[in-house]
Amino acid sequence: MEMEWESVIGLEIHAQLSTHSKLFSGASTAFGAPPNTKACAVDLALPGVLPVFNEQAARMAVQFGLAISAEIAPRSVFARKNYFYPDLPKGYQISQYELPTVGRGRLAIVLEDGSTKIVGITRAHLEEDAGKSLHEAFHALSGIDLNRAGTPLLEIVSEPDLRSAREAVAYMKKIHTLVRYLGICDGNMQEGSLRCDANVSVRRVGDARLGTRAEIKNLNSFRFIERAIDYEIERQIDLLESGGVVRQETRLYDPDRHETRPLRSKEEANDYRYFPDPDLLPLVLDEAFLRAVRRDLPELPDEKHARFQREYGLSAYDATVLTATREMADFFESTLQCAKSDPKTVANWVMGDFSAALNKSGVELDASPVTPALLGGMIQRITDGTITGKMAKEVFEAMWSGEGDADAIIEKRSLRQMSDSSALEAVIDRVMTDNPAQVTQYRAGKDKLFGFFVGQVMKATSGQANPAQLNELLRRKLTGEK
């Protein structure tokens, strides 16, 4: 009989905090600068330097902690994590070990079947990033760029609560959304601002004990997370079913070959000999500090999602799309305010033509040529009957290419919807006179020709006929009613 397997996954997510300066030095955290121009004496660990802690990093860690309903430690302690690597000049990384700033918390994720799952977060601790090693360009040498050394990271450690690669991705996406809402991390996975390690093990369904886990390092895209975990689960099951054992080890995912493989075995690598850093005093956050952070906390994604359904009567799906980022949610609400129209119409435009135009042009939301005022102004002209939805698409394109606001474009292109019914009737009469054969066929039962007449009238009016009015008049005239 074939036994069922269950996979058990926990993620360690590294979020680079969006501070201006580093965690323990006044050097800039700017990405992409020429090598080593943002690495100061402290980052280089020159003799005699001392770390001085960046207050903003504490604020950001606490923001995150409050957002996941975590215990915030009134007193946390920095520890040295000792290992040797050229991109770590001190020979240790300053991290937090026994007393992290953010303790146990939780985060709700929505699964594919629509149900909600609570994922436990063990802790989130502050630590500094290492530099970068470049192995490619030099023969028998490695180049070291220490610009990133000392950049503040928040390491978010989940409980082993995730049961599939999909769940892991849903959780990672939720963290991605959350840190961007909070404005504590830019979430740019390509630049490594948000990356994760996945701890993966498998066990027989019903087994209470955890299997031996492998850690997959440095996953920096949602797709790689899913593929790497799926591969690793399958590898472990195959191994166990063929009588082998899983070794506790660190593995790397190779996206080109779609496999994970072990890092060079370093038995002692995990002996980091943590101890409290004598250069740093305990970090104490008082009530006033916590109150101030709590007061400045923005509306969180889940709250916004619920409010969009409650306040605007939007579906869960629409609310999900519109609250995916704080910027998109703000854009929707500003547009709604300008449009003075019903929320669903505005939602459709924002999620439809507007998002499509953003995607197609590759423009970021904050650089969009169509502002909430422009889009809202145009939607207002649909609602008050000045233009049809079809004309609006033309107006929208013209706005996108910078031809001005909706009113100017409507004026310039004479896009006003024909509202005079006698004028429309005259056009219909002319179309019927010009196409006697089709009229006869229609009257003989060829209903499909109705669309032909609509098309002819639209063409004759340059699309300015009100579609509802046209349908009604046309039907009446074709059937010979008076």
Next chain:
Amino acid sequence: MSLQKADVERIAHLARLALTEEEAARYSGELSNILDFVRQMEGVDTEGVVPMAHPLDATLRLRPDQVTEADERSLFQSIAPMATEGLYLVPKVIE
């Protein structure tokens, strides 16, 4: 508690310290003494005592998040054994 020579060699390796035979022997004695001292302290009742993270009775000073350091790369690299194109060069390390 006494540390074996192998323990001392392992600790030295983790710290990247090269010890001679005599040093290893001497340190295993000295380190064992430190452990004995710790064992002695374990006899003290520390119920309700917060573990000391730092001997100074003070808390961490918080610095405003401002960039205060200028680029001094050429100065720093003037004392580096090897540097090129702005990168520090070290013997090849690859995982």
